[in-house]
Amino acid sequence: MLNVFRSRPKYAKVQRTDGEQRREFPDNLWTRCDRCGQMLYNKELEKAMHVCACGHHFRLSAYQRLSMVADEGSFIPFAPVYSVDPLGFPGYGEKLVKAQELTGLDDAVLIGHAQIDGYPVILAIIDFSFIGGSMGSVVGEQLTRGFERALEEQLPVVIFSGGGGGARMHEGIFSLMQMAKTAQAVGRHSRAGLLYISVLTHPTMGGIYASFSSLGDIIMAEPGALIGFAGPRIVEETTKQKLPEGFQTAEFALEHGMVDMIVKRDEMRSTLSRLLRYHVRGEGK
Ligand SMILES: [Zn+2]
Helix, strand or coil: CCCCCCCCCCEEEEECCCCCCEEEEECCCEEECCCCCCEEEHHHHHHCCCECCCCCECCCCHHHHHHHHCCCCCCEECCCCCCCCCCCCCCHHHHHHHHHHHHCCCCCEEEEEEEECCEEEEEEEECCCCHHHCECHHHHHHHHHHHHHHHHHCCCEEEEECCCCCECHHHHHHHHHHHHHHHHHHHHHHHCCCCEEEEECCCECHHHHCCHHHCCCEEEECCCCEECCCCHHHHHHHHCCCCCCCCCEHHHHHHCCCCCEECCHHHHHHHHHHHHHHHCCCCCC
16 A cells, blocks of 8 residues: 555665765665655665654655554545635646645545554544645545544544644635634534544644644644644744744643653554553453
8 A cells, every 4th residue: 555656766866975976876765864864775664664763753644654553454434525626726626636646535634434453443644745734624524524423433533633734725714614613523522521632743733733633632743743833933033032942843842731742653553552442431452
């Protein structure tokens, strides 16, 4: 499943630092770490759950995340919903088609029934590659259906957020309305005494952070994830204040009580399983 969208091999020229020689790395075999600059062999990187030895957590597609979190073969997706481009925003229709081809998703969220270590949940994963993981009417509607279904079936909800785009500007007010809509759906689920675990991955910003993703009963984050509403540059310009070191990182959010725990990728599944075991009535595995 991970390699469905592999492109044709292209060869990137890489300048060696020790002289004028150039070596060619096929760019579908190697990836450069954004943090430490190390060239990483893709097969090894995949084995390491897309985490570099330096601790940098690479961004994952929704399907990659699904394969790391859910029990194999347990995922049953909801029926797809498609945006109708309500504003006739120039170029948005083509953008949607391109994003659908790139990710294999109908919109920026992959959602459905799944099991995590034998515990049934509603699982939703936002994919950053789909227009920045932004929330338009489809993402809002699907997440709302997720909470409603979970309420009906008395299930916990687990959502992985990673939407740097926040609310999707191409749908204007329809996107902004999804913030209130999803927040209300979370509230109804919560008042029924059901568990919602929100996992913030890099980057969780804007309207996504300002609605459902900051409302989890338990909020986890991946190391180094950027978490916040407006970006640091805008905050600095608006408040005319110098921001502290590490502002808006997962670690900063933990220190200031906005996040309950930081969980490394290789411990994510076992941590979710443990939390589900503590909170869910009835039998799991
Ligand atoms: Zn690295």
